Amino acid sequence: MVGRAEELRFVAAAMRSRSGPRGVVLAGAAGVGKTRLAAEARAEAGRRGMTVRWATATSSSRPLPLGAFGGLLGELGDLGREPAQLLPRAAAALLAGAGRAGVLIGVDDAHLLDELSATLIHQLVLRRAATVLVTVRTGEPAPDAVTALWKDRDLDRLEVQPLSEQEVTTLLESVLGGHVEQASVSRLWAMCQGNVLYLRQLVDGAVENAALRRERGVWRLAEPPRVTPGLVELVATRLGTLSEAVREVVDVLAVHEPLGIGLLTGLTGPDAVEDAENRGIVSVETDGRRVQARLAHPLYGEVRRAAIGQLRARRLRSRIATALADTGARRADDVLRRAVLTLDSDVESDPGLLVAAAERASYLGDLPLALRLGRAAVVAGGGFAAQAIVANSTAFLGPAEEADAELATLTRLAGDDAELVRAAVNRATFLTWMLARVEQAEVVLDEAAAQVVTAGAGMPLVALRAMIDGQLGRPERAEQAALSVLRSGGATDDAVLMACCGLVAALAVTGRADQMGPHVARGAEAATRSTERADFRLPLVALQITGLRLAGHLGDASRIALDCRAQIKDVPIGAQIGCYLVGETELALGRVRTAVRWLREGRAGIERFGDTGGWRYATLIALTRALALAGDVEGAHEALADLDNHRHPGLAFLDPEMVLARAWVTAADGAVTRGIELAHEAAELAGRRGQLAHVVLALHTAARFGDRSVAGRLATLAGQVTGPRAPAAAAHAAALAADDGDAMLAASFALEETGDLLSAADAAAQAAVRHLAGDRRSAGHTAAARAHALAGACEGATTPALAVAARPLPLTDREREIVSLAARGLSNRQIADRLVVSVRTIEGHLYRASAKLGTTDRSEFADLLGITPGRPPAAGRGD
Incomplete structure (x- = not known):
């Protein structure tokens, strides 16, 4: 699929052709942007000095000879006596007044031209008397003279494609005048499928009812956009008149899609399904061994759902749910589909089905759906298993008071050690990461451990302690607890997953990122079988990315972050976490403005989830640093104030990075000496906790600020911390301490190898200053040019070292x-x-x-x- 810019270039080239066809036919479905593209081509022709004659064909002008050109032809004389002169005089009128650049004659919706107008256009093309640009709607009948334009290759034909998701982003940000959340763009694009006309209706309606609004500088959909009357009318026109049988097919798929062809034909009849496919209303696709049908455009379903009454919708859901049950529903997601259909149908609730479906929804990260299914399961008599889903989902979604009450109910329902432990893990998780009450969570774990009598039943309590210790900055305790679980041989999948999170956290911050891989893989495998802790896959991946980032494996960290975001972007809070992960790795790579965009988007969207999981705290740390590096000092101070108000005790292992964020803001303010002091404070904090990888990051930050005192410590750490960052940082610090410009430049290349372009730019900038101070002008200019190029790759980032190199002054x-x-x-x-x-x-x-x-x-x-x-x-x- 070509983009809109490529399409415009194609049109421009076709209109300037001297040897081949001179002009172009723009074809496409209604609303894809043919008229808009034609308008841009008209404007370009006007700028080139061409005389433009433009007409629009309509259904009302079609019965009139030359009706579309009525306003352009003027008086053609007495044609009653000379009918053969009609077309020549009409052509002359259209060509009159042309300058040296020639004439552009265009017709919008040329498939609606009357026969005479179509013949006129055809003759002008054959005579090469003018450049011709026409638009036609794909699939609509057109006069023979119009279809001959491309069938006989007299004009090039371009199938205008719907806008891509990126083009929708560009268009929305231009219209709305600001950053638009990518998850909201994706949602709008999925609904309109790149159709500009549909997009405009969706956006206008969403802005009008505040479903699309600006929050913290980012436009985002706070709720699903409604289908406006204007959009209903547009889609209804596209659908055309439906027979009762085809409407039944559309309504069944509007209620639930996709459906297997066999199931759909059983519900509606094979002839009706074939008719719907032939009309382009239904599309058929292969999914493994299944052949499935879905509506050809998402808005078909939106429009029909708005028109279907509640009673009819319930009846349709009941029929589909029953049919799914009769077919066996062998896939995991079939259980979820059946359960969702039964919620608002007349089918009797099955607590086992509802619990299984809720567990599946939780595994997929759709906590609102898991909560809805879990509550229905509780009402249906699902007992402890159903209440566990309700309590866990509510803990993440809030409000806190309601979650606390649901967790208390879960504890009361516990009937054995396994259920007691499960309830305690749920409550301690909620207290640690949702309410940031770490000490209270540890009391809950202690009390539960004291009550357990069955051997091995308390293993999940130990595993959760490992995870908590890892994220509290207690790596030694986390590692010991995690290994006791992982080496036990009888741990549940949930326990294995939590233990792996704790162990990966310990390895990440203590500088042993090279050992994380097997434990990440084991935790991820356990997550695929986990009934309740599958959502802990996210902290596991985030901790892995942290370890890779600190070690200097930045390419790997970026790849994992992008892959993770692609997997979670469609689930609640997943999109925001994905923005954080990608933004953090973009920042590590030095792409500061790209990082700011991702992190701002994540910050804006995560607000409604409060302190869930501590993701707001992590995002604010990265955003504060990114804004300082991007030169937005005021924005950095605002983010820092926000960060101070939202520190999360449950993620204390990130505290050294919070201090470093403050150091960067302070340095951006011009107080570089204080920035160095803060970098040392971060190093001391990390050192007390054994977080050696963070010590490397902090001391290297001090060196980037110009501190010459850290070389010895970094040299020692280079032998203790794995990964390319530590030795590269040590080499940089040693060169700085020795005042060796050549060694600084060599360190710059080593840092670039890790992917840390901004640190490489700082080292090159410091080399330039050293060389120029020593009157080595050639070497200084070479280093300065390198620093400038790297800063450009870092999207114009600003650091103290780059500032000095850019403005060398005779000052200490x-x-x-x-x-x-x-x-x-x-x-x-x-x-x-x-x-x-x-x-x-x-x-x-x-x-x-x-x-x-x-x-x-x-x-x-x-x-x-x-x-x-x-x-x-x-x-x-x-x-």
């Missing part, structure tokens, strides 16, 4: 920092407070810097440093 690091703060509007007292020195010291540095720069004007400081002066940072910001 300290003088430059003080001048930078002064240029940002801080008073001498504020600078002194920020740097914890005396005002007199600041005055001395400013005096010497002013002498070197030849000015005392702080606005000129800003010009020299390339800083846009703004309001000064508030007291304490960045501290």
Whole structure:
């Protein structure tokens, strides 16, 4: 499928052809954008100086000879005496007044032309008297003279394709004037299938009723868009008049699709199904050994569902559910389909079916559906198993009070050790990651462990402790607990999955990412069989990505993040988590503006889920750092304030990265010395917890800020932490400490090999400064050019090192920092407070810097440093 830009280039080339056909036929279904594409081609022709004559054929003009051209022809004279002159005079009227660039004659909806108008167009093409552009609707009958235009190859024919999802994104952001959430774009695209006319109706209606609204700077669908009357009319026109039999086929599929051909024909009749397929209303596809039918366009179902009454819909669901049961429903998802159909039908509820279906929905990540099915199962008598699904789903979806009540009910229903442990795991999970009450969760686990009497029954409690310890920054305890579960030989799939999460967390942060693979695979395999913890696949993958990112395996981390997002983007909160994972890895690769886009989208969408799983906290850490690196200092401070308000104790292992986010914002403010101090604070925090991979990241951040004191520590860590990041960071720090520009440049190439382009840019920038300071101008310019190119690949990222290289000045690091703060509007007292020195010291540095720069004007400081002066940072910001 070609994109709209390629289609426009094709049209332009066809209209300029000198040897072949001169013009083009744009064909396509109603609403795909033929008229819009033709309008762009008309505008381009006008810019080239062509005279444009444009007509639109309609059903009302069709009975009139030359009706479509009535407004363009003027007075043609007395044709009663000279009928043979009608077409020549009409042609002359259309060609009159043409300049050297010629005439473009266009007809929209040319399939509606009367015979005489069609003949006129055909003759103009054959004579090559004008460039001709016409649009026709695919599948509609047209005059022979029109069809001859492409059948005889007199004109090129282009099948105009519906907009791609990316083109819909571009169009929506242009119309709405801002970033549109990708999950919302995907939903709209799936509904309209790229049809511009349908898209406009959907968007207009969604904006009008606030289903599509702007939240935290991102446009997103807060609820499904409604089918407007205008859209109903458009789709009804497309469907045409339906026989009663075909309407029955459409209605059955509108209630539930896809359906196997055998089942559908049994419900509606084979002739009706074949008729619906022949008319293009139903499409038939192969899924393994099954041949299935679905509606050819999603909006057919939307329109018919809006028209079907509740009683008829219930009757249809009952018939489909019964037919599915009669066929055996052998696939896993058949159970889910049957159960969903029975919810709003007249079929008697089967608690076993409802529980099995709810467990399947939970495995697929559709928690709202799992909750709905679970509640129905409770009413039908599903007991503890049904209540467990309700409690678990409510814990994720809230509200907290309701979830707490459901969990309490689950505990009361527990009849043996296995059910007691299951209830305790559910409650402790809820307390840790939903309510951030870690200490209370540990009490719940202790109390449950004290009550268990059956040997081995308490293994899931140990496994959950491993997972909690891993994410609390207790890697040694997490590893010990996880291994005791994994080596036991009798652990349940749920226990194995939780233990693997804890072990992978420990390996990730302690610098042993090379050992994660088998445990990730084992946990993922257990998740496929898990009845209640399948959603823990996400933290397992997120922890794996963290480990790969910290180790410097950035390509692998990015690939896994993209794959994960593709799998979860259609489930509640999955799209937002996917945005975080992709945004985090894009940031690690240095693509800062792309990262900001993903992370902003994730942040906006995750808001309605509150602190579920701690994903908001993780997203805010990455977003704060990304905004600082993208040069959006104000946005970074806003995100940092948001981050301070939403720290999640259940994800304490990320605290060093939170401190580093603060360090980057502080450095972006110009207080690089304080940024270095914060990087060391992050390293000390991580070191106390044994998170050596985070220590590497923090100390390397200090080196990127210009700290020459970390080389020895990083050299030691390079022998303790696996992966390419640690040795590359150690080499960078050693070169900086030795003031060796050549070694800095070599370190830049090593960092680039890991995929960390922004660190590579910093090392090259520092090399450029060192070489130029030593009057090695050729080497300095080479390094500076490399730094500039890498910064460009990082989408214009800004760092302290790049800022110095871009604006080399005869200042010491300290003088430059003080001048930078002064240029940002801080008073001498504020600078002194920020740097914890005396005002007199600041005055001395400013005096010497002013002498070197030849000015005392702080606005000129800003010009020299390339800083846009703004309001000064508030007291304490960045501290």
